[in-house]
Amino acid sequence: MKVAVIGCTHAGTAAIVNTAQLYPDAEITVYERNDNISFLSCGIALYVGGVIKDPQGLFYSSPEKLAELGVTTKMRHEVIKVDTAGKTLRARNLATGEEFNDSYDKLIMTTGSWPIVPKLEGMELDGILLSKNYNHSNTIIERAQQVNRITVVGAGYIGVELVEAFQMNGKQVTLIDGEDRILSKYLDEEFTTPIQKSLEDHGIKLALGEKVSSFAGENGKVTKVITSKGEHETDLVILCIGFRPNTELLKGQVDMLPNGAIMVNDYMQTSLPDVFAAGDSCAIHYNPTGQHAYIPLATNAVRMGTLVARNLVENTIPYMGTQGTSGIKIYEDNIAGTGLTEDAAKHEGMDVESVMITDNYRPEFMPTFEQVQLKVVYARGTRRILGAQIMSKMDLTQSINTVSVCIQNRMTVDQLAFIDFFFQPHYNKPWNFLNTAGLQALPKTIERKEPVTV
Template identity: 70%
Template sequence: MKVAVIGCTHAGTAAIVNTAKLYKDAEITVYERNDNISFLSCGIALYVGGVVKDVQGLFYSSPEKLKELGAVTKMRHDVIDVDLDRKILKVRNLETDEIFEDDFDKLIITTGSWPIVPKFEGIELENIVLAKNFYHSNTIIDKAKDAENIVVVGAGYIGVELVEAFETNGKNVTLIDTQDRILSKYLDKEFTDIAEEELKKRGIKLALSQSVVKFEGENGKVKKVITDKGEYTADLVILCIGFRPNTDLFKGKLNMLPNGAIIVDEYMRTSKEDVFAAGDSCAVFYNPIKKHEYIPLATNAVRMGTLAARNLVKPTTKYLGTQGTSGIKIYDLHIAATGLNEGLANYYGIEYDTVLIEDSYRPEFMPTHEKALLKVVYEKQTRRIIGAQILSKVDLTQMMNTASVCVQNDMTIEELAFVDFFFQPHFNKPWNLLNIAALNAIG
């Protein structure tokens, strides 16, 4: 069985490793444009901020490791065309410019995503960089050394983590976003207000509800970011506007969402027989809304890549869908969320109720008993839990993994009220915070 894999980051690596383990007779060929694989882009801010000293720690595989498994990894090779009916790839060797063809029995598409880069005036100026791969992280570190004023465009997870890293390194930092709140995709206002205050306290300038219009420069280098509401001095600009699926190669050949995300079934099969897809190139089944959606997360990618391998010969293991569970640490704040917040529930037209509590995470007789802010979102009619968020100076983020299971299993708010959680004064109260929130909701 000849297996071709296009792209090798989270999903690709998981698919290759598991294919090699499960099918000893498989001939696996991997095509990758870059000269490195398996870079944890979620670690860029940690590397930039100096928390991670050795960047090699952010690589969790290598061509050498894949070779040991029997996979042939062709680095700096770009697949330029695919005939899915004849099962043939056309490939360019980026080192020699040679073009050749290769055939396959099974194809796994793990081409990932790429940052969204609007065609701003002045986008070609030097010192405007992206934050996605290994080279971007090195470029950011290199250019940040001499930069005094740094502007980050995009207040999602990566953007927020980067502004903290730059501020910690003594830079003047501005964060620009079109939304009126940071992290608005993940958190409701009660949570983002606290996070924004934390950033402002450190001198980070928040330029929210603003759209970048253009960049201005001197001697070919960026000097100013102009928005529809102001202008900001910049020696370095990082674009973190979002991601799009890297799937142009398959347009018109596979079923996709309007944004180009490949639609797969619960076994990672595409609309074409023997063609599988996984990771950021795909749409995922989003349990809170019971539909496919584009949610590019490393956790989704690793699961999907593993499942693509397991289901390669015959369907054996179903994908359970995702809740888009995620977390972030902003200075001393530990924050996590799963499923829908109020903004997303409104966007999808779901009628919902919420319960918000602020309570000590453990008994007040303990030497310390930090407060936690917890919110649960549930559907009005069915009472099923569709999302939750938590924020505290103590790390209680694992609670969102528990809430994620509740969403996945369509648990109701009444059921959550009486779920069995342990009690030990070091860790929690006789009623767990999730219990307490649900009890408040049912009255």
């Protein structure tokens, strides 16, 4: 069996390693246009902020490790064409310019995503950077050392983590976003308001509800970010607007979402049975809505990549879908979320309710106890749990993984009230705060039914 893999970050690495282990006789060739593989881009802010001193820790594989498995790894090679009808591809060696053809029996598309780059006046100015891969992170670190004023455009996870890292390195930082709240795709207002205050208390300037219209500069270098509400002077700009899937190679050959994300079935097959896809190039099954969605997360990527290998020859293990579970630490606050926020659910046209609790995570008779803020979103009619968010100075983020399992198994908020959790004063109260949220959501009245007569 001849297997070609295009792209080698999270999904690609998982697919390759597992394919090599499951099918030792397979001839596996991977094409990667970068000079490194398996870079954990979620660690960029930690690297930029100096928390991680040795960036090699952000790589969990290498061409050498893949070679030990018998995999042929063609680094700095870009696939420029795929013919799924003829099961061939054409690749270019980026070092020499040489082009050649290859064939495959099974094709694995793990081409990932790329930052959205807006077409704005002044984009050609020096000092406007992207944040995605290892080379980007090194450029950001090098350029940030030479400047004082840094502007980050985009208040998602990466943008927020970067402004914190820059501020802790003593920079004057501005965060711009077109939405009125930071992290609006991940958290409801009850959580983003205190986080925004924390950022501002640390001296970070928030320019929210502002859309970037252009960039201005002097001597070819960026000096201003011009928005719908004004101007922001700067020495460096980091774009963190979002990502779009890298799927041009298969455009018109397999089914895709309007944004270009490849649609796969439960076994990671595209609309062509011998073409598989995984990771940021794909749409995934989003359990809270039951629909396909584009949620580029490393966790989704490694699961999907592993399942590609498991289902490469025959259907064995189906994908369970995802809740888009994620977490972030901002200064002293530990934050996590899963599934739909209340805002997102209403935007989807879903009839939902929510319950919000603020409590101490363990008994007040203990020497210390931190406050926990928890919100659970559920469907009004079925009472099925659709999402949850948590924030605390104490790291209680693992509780969101529990709620993720609840959503996965289509549990109700009433069931959440009575799940069996252990009690030990060091860790929690007799009613775990997840139970407490469920209890608070219980109907305030009980519908009385006529007694059954025998």
